[in-house]
Amino acid sequence: MATMAAAAPWKRASRTKIVATIGPACSSVTRLVELIRAGVDVFRINTAHGSRADHQASLDNVRAAELEVGTPVAVLVDLAGPKMRLTELHDGEVHCNSGDTIRIVRNETPGPGELASAYKPLLDELRPGNRVMLADGTVALQVVSVEPDVAICEVVQAGVVRSRQGINLPGAKLSAPAVSPEDASNAEWAATAGADYISLSFVRRADDVRGLRRLLRPLGSEAQICAKIEKPEALAELDAIVAEADAVMVARGDLGVEVDIAQMAVVQKRIVGACRRACKPVIIATQMLDSMHHSRLPTRAEATDVANAILDGADACMLSGETAVGKFPRESVEMMHRIAVATETLIRRQPAPRGQLNVAPITAATTGAAVEIAETLGAKLIIVATATGVSALSVSQYRGPAPIVGVSESTASLRRMCLYWGVIPLPNAPVNDDRRLLEYIIARGRGSGDLVNGDRLILLSGTGLPTSRHNMLLVHEVG
Template sequence: MDGNPLSAPRAQWARTKIVATVGPACSEVDKLTELVMAGADVFRLNMAHGGPEQQQVVVDRIRQVSRDLNQPIAILADLGGPKIRLGEIPGESIFCRRGEEFFFVDDESKAPNELTATYEPLLEELSVGDIVMLADGTVSMRVEEVKPGRVRTSVLQRGTIRSRQGINLPDVKLSAPAISVEDHQHAIWASKAGVDYISLSFVRSPDEVRTLKDIVRSSSSKAGVIAKIEKREALQRLEEIVAEADGVMVARGDLGVEIDVARVPLEQKRIIRVCQELQKPAIIATQMLDSMHESPRPTRAEATDVANAILDGADACMLSGETAIGKFPREAVEMMNRIAQVTEESIAGRPPREMTRPRADNLQEITRAVVRGAGTMAYALGAKLVVVASHSGRTALALSQQRSFVPTIGVSTSETTLRKMCLYWGVTPLRGAPATNVEQLIRHADDWACEAGLAQKGDRLVIVGGSHLAAGPDSPNATGVHDIVIVHEVEGGAVQASRAPK
């Protein structure tokens, strides 16, 4: 491979990132390679369906694909969280008729209408009037009577339930910790395995996000923590949770059971809006192209759903079963990529977005001003590329959140930072670029842009970096602040740049 992440044979570049879940349908090296070439930027490991030993094999394969393609690829480990599930049901399934009575028991079920659960305190925490949702909300029951070791319910909404399906309790305050012993172990493994992001399921408060961050940092990992919004309590403390997290996933499956499904679209928009204000990446997940489990084409409603998520401002869209167990994993990624391209074309040419909360990005004041100026300058000058040298990635993320349609190339001396950039809207991480010397970086960007067919003589590139680029990283004049913007006119490799005022 030529190492150019924007050139053929990889799919045409879409600014919205694609998260693909790894499973039996795509876990081999050749299949993972196909998904990257189709447009996947991040691979999700579902820790609820495979422990560290199994997932380490997948991590190693993804890293191999990354080396083979000479392209950074991010990995997201998704912790299972305190998911409550039904126990075994005789015959594996049973149809629940409206008005029929079922009993939750704390011992082994002895009758067809007796149910058990994986959550031991369940019977103690249920109260008369509580609603129990089963099978992703397709079946609902109301608690009618609570006795020691036995809870009687009546069916409100009929349907079939199966062994080990999820149980949702929308209005019940559960004592279950957000991070179980197993989740803790999985988080430590993911941190030591070099995973780039770790997501926490069923977040209820910012304290839970901080706890996972502490676990990650204690393992000497720089992995970002993604908060999954799928509980009513999370919506009530949304801004606090988003502020604490490194990114957010809108997990619409469980969220649509925890709250009225009619409210999910509005809450999705609100979550994305808060993420924009606080400059945190937002991932939209669950059933985006669900019919592509079995079909090579999505429904029109699914295509519209993906497009609307992008128009809402999502940084990434996620495929779950479509790539993990579906019959058409590559086609699903290609389709999502195509929808993203067409949707982005409809809003291309807009000026960079103004940040409504200038302090939310944790950037130094000069860096913030430089980032804002660089985006505006690139738009006004019709620049072909913005190249940002960023050690931690925060500056690249800030540029991403401006939603400039001038392609942004992220360079760094840190491979970890490059992989994190895979989740940033509109940012393409590039390996091998000299990120500590301004003249070398300009020459490299000039040569690379021309070779990739992204620029030609006379075109303009905007370079964003810190004083270390000019002074050298060990110079006493290197501040670590991004305080340099350079406008470079392409000369096919010749360095002729004019430095913009700070």
């Protein structure tokens, strides 16, 4: 990668990372630069919309914007997954009134008042008593009986259903593979194009994640896998899925349809808690600032929702339509940043994470000690020299008060650190010489006014001995 322009490494005020979805409202390099400067750390490319050429153009534009700003930025490619949708309906819509009988037919061209699915095995997998949720859960049917070519359903929650809207089957066991041929093609493209994270939709079990990893391994990709939790089956195997994934997304759109919406806050806290125990980054997504599609300000409930996600322990919050198609993409990012800054004043240092990411015991001890010493001395920065970024993530999980500057020779590692709470990836630093590294950071800090005489820095690095990659902790006072 070309050398990034110099930028002050610790200017960012908020510690919680912001993921923004690319779409028509922000796809140009100019708009992406604007969003990075407003606080975006990770850009999401949603493969459910657009062509391969569109996705490649988005990735190329992110890399161009990254170079212009001089700040590492990660790209998350989101696989569409086996999303079930209705076919084209007769007259384009069906009005479903409570108590009505609705027929779901195998024929892809349904008649008046009938529904049909583009997911061909649907009728084979429905059982009497199953719920069928339509139009993002606003319309609910209950299956009364199933015949070879038709399912008879009763409307239990009224509304209007339109062509191509999504179908959710809470509790139904589906035969669809976790990675469809289209998803596999998109994953291979993402791996070879240099994506930093690839998210797997509708994960049901840990083996789904392993299947995607087996697909990526021969391609030599350094992309990490983000498991999207949006099915009840995933909640039943949550700890195993979290252990297998590199990161997790609480995908509240489909999850809020698949589980009782009254349970959403409890389920969110449960997923975040599992990720915190395992030291895995977790993203909260969907409708975080939804009203900012059309408004310059969010609702009070939305602002509170973002704050509570941060207090739950989220590493990142995600914007979807707000940045992809909304009228105020920059304002949405700025608002999320402001909420994070205000909320993080309540965050206090956490006890030692249990999972510790399988790091060596010496590394686990030094990362914890670095955070404790930084808090005791009121250190201005914790500097972590890391090959893979794992030690920076380990420091991040303590939620200490000092900003964490991550330095690495690996561009991929720097970009991965964009998702880690409180970690500021710093490019072009002299990683292999501790004295030069300190001089480099101090010179930049003095130049920007961020460091003055008397400020204390904590450097976590290694002596090169085989016992541990991180076995040295250095405290330095500027001047």
